Amino acid sequence: MRTFDLAPLYRSTVGFDRLFSMLDGFEAAPGYPPYNIERTGENDYRITVAVAGFGESELSIESKENALTIKGEKQVKQDNAGEVLYQGIAARAFERQFQLADYVQVKGATLENGLLHVDLVREIPEAKKPRQIAINGKSSSQPKVVDQKAA
Template sequence: MRHFDLSPLYRSTVGFDRLFSMLDNAGNESNTGYPPYNIELTGDNAYRITMAVAGFAEDDLSIESKEQILVVKGDKQVEEEEEGRILHRGIAARAFERRFQLADHVEVRGASLKNGLLHIDLVREIPEAMKPRKIEIRNANEADKQIEATAA
């Protein structure tokens, strides 16, 4: 992939720092595909990330949300098998770190681990001040009458 030098744009723009840093980091991510995950739309403003983390316990996983980045880490402590030797290890138990860029006003509501699947529930809550609102259109003649009545 080609690398683009965005430094000239930093000098001539204001307020786009986050956008440029996202573009810079897009090429730097090592996307190993582990662990696999799904992103689902569960409602109008509700989302769910489901990650396949077979073999990991709740204590082996950590979820952190900071500055619109959701970081899911897994670090399994490998225990020695007492009863027998493992002849083939097909269930991955390697450490991982998966990052998700969250949109504005998206908050993590909770997480659960069930049957080897980690479910992270997200909700987008737009503040009232940013929601669209309807502006009433008044008749110009009525507005003039109200102005004349207050002036008299």
């Protein structure tokens, strides 16, 4: 339940509608399934989702624009081997969505020991990386670009 109005911010800003929509729809995140987000390198990340009881065929991962969606749907088995007295392992369907920053891409995914690991990497294009510009004297009219790797 929200107690503040974002309407005045919509009227005075341009291009932030996505941010306000995210704030407008913010609710407590569901607790199932639990997950971790870790940084494994300077530009490498890993999302680990606890998916105990789910097989590879019951999980799907979709990356679209800046969103990563992980879905799980348990296939119902007709097993007459015995009666379940207590079911503590959740077998319900889930959908977990993560917002990715610009230039973050999914590198791969593995399923081991009930944990789904999704590896991400941030690859900034060369044109977007900062570069050093050398300052020339009055004798040269052409600017000289200094390669940052060689410096």
